[in-house]
Amino acid sequence: MWGDWHQLWEIMSTPDNVPIVAMLFLVPFYLWYWHRQAVATDGLITQLEADPALAKTHHRKVFPWKQGWDREVHTWPYLMRVEFLAAIIITVILMIWAITLNAPLEEPANPNLTMNPAKAPWYFLGLQEMLVYFDPWIAGVIMPTIIIVGLMVIPYIDENPLGNGYYTYKQRKFAIWTYLIGYVFLWMVMIAIGTIIRGPGWGWFWPTQTWDHNRLVFEVNRDLHTLFGIHNRLIAGIFGGVVVLLYFVVAGYCVHLICTANSFTRKIYKRMSLFQIVTMNLLLVLMISLPVKIALRLLLRIKYVWVTPWFNV
């Protein structure tokens, strides 16, 4: 059933979904806001690179500057008034939000009546969506751990000294692409899918497609080894292990190629220690494994790549 705009409106206007709907606008807005400033700064950088004499005398910011101006201003009042204003604006927004929309309250908790779909809070729906593609021990435990550790490792593997404290795209293309792919596509978009697309039975319902609680999906999910006609469990286990190992090698090599694609990235690569390179390579390979697994599942209907008696990948 298509064209069900009413249901789409109900999903989008559910009070608890307001934040992710807001993020659908806020993230693009702030990315545009960043990009606008990055373009301006990159213009200045190009100008200064072309004119070494100017680079020596220029104040090196895109903001106006004249000889004799103070480089610093008093916190009181110039910063405090901005903070005060921000607090007032946030309070007003919060009050309006709290007056117009009520916090949801469902029926009393009932273990015998399963909610369908049973959804986590909106900010964890990316992880819940990951459950489709990976077993819980990966999606629920390993992946969150890798995300947290990976984020914390960023400053220690990013050996690019440029772009410290100003917006630029030109000087940090690799870092920015990596982060934005993770932030926008592997986190925000996954949350949006979990919020807007997923319906009863965690089925895929396009926007305006009516949620059908009786829909049966005959998904023929196969394990990779059956595609190759392997049915012996021992051989399948070894085969899966080899495939996963092969993925790490091939993906790792691809990451290496991207990291050494031009003279600037090669320069940065040279500054990194072996430990830094291996850590970065491993984290990126693990990060790419998510879209790879999504593609395997959605396009080729493959459930597991590696089946063993103890765990499945």
Next chain:
Amino acid sequence: MPEENGGNGGKKTGLLDKIQGDAKALKQVVQDKAKADLQTYKEPEKTQVFRSIFRVSHDDTPRSRALSVLTNVFFHLHPAKVNRDAVRYSFTWGMGGITFYLFIVLTFTGVMLMFYYHPTKVQAYRDILYLHHDVPFGQLLRNMHRWAAHMMIMTVWLHTLRVFLSGSYKKPREFNWCVGVILMVLTLLLSFTGYLLPDDQLGFWAVTVGTNMARATPLLGHEGPGGPQLGMTPFNDVRFALLGGSIVDANALLRAYIWHCIAIPLIASIFMGVHFWRVRKDGGISGPAPVMLESEIKEEKGPRPVIMKPSGIR
């Protein structure tokens, strides 16, 4: 002895006249003092009470401006002076400060809610109904708490985005970025533990789905790789520790309540203290900094020197 009568030239005065004279003098004194007091009330900053609280005069001199920040316990998180371009909204997006402000709002509304809430299976849900229908502004209070929590997650994520895009995690701020990541995780956990507290279907199933993942923890969960081999069952694994039982029930409610209202806010406060302190010790906020050119990259040899500049000195 006429002098004994008080120097009135020997003229005897009555008690009444004496009192009248005193009263007149007193009236004059009171009027003068009142006039003087009124004068000080017009300038309250000159009173002793005011000066005992705010030790700095509030005039438009650089010294007073600096001291008004440095001598105030709530303002002294700030340096006396900041980078002239750092007050622009376009650089900071204001997200870190707003996140902290929302934490304060949440603490305030949260404490108010605690006055009306019992973390027990019998009463929790009824307390929410009570808040909605009987407590003056109870519904508004709960709404504000919930939406501020959602908003805090949004601002925390946007803050992360800003810090990454401005390269602010780079030297010397690497460690503060890590503290920030922990704070972000704590924000999510704060929100998640609060989700169960209304004890309704929404919270119950969200927490059931969430904690079911803990079953699959490698080695520590009874359905995770290596778990059964290590003797994990539903009654001794990590999920049992989180819920205080094998299902989401009374113990889970109490545990969520303690984590939500006491433990995580305390831990988060400590990390926040470190986070803000390190912002200052790492030289204030990172920019907007002068751009650096590719030709200016220095070859690095050996470990970098540790730079600890007192904030405010550049």
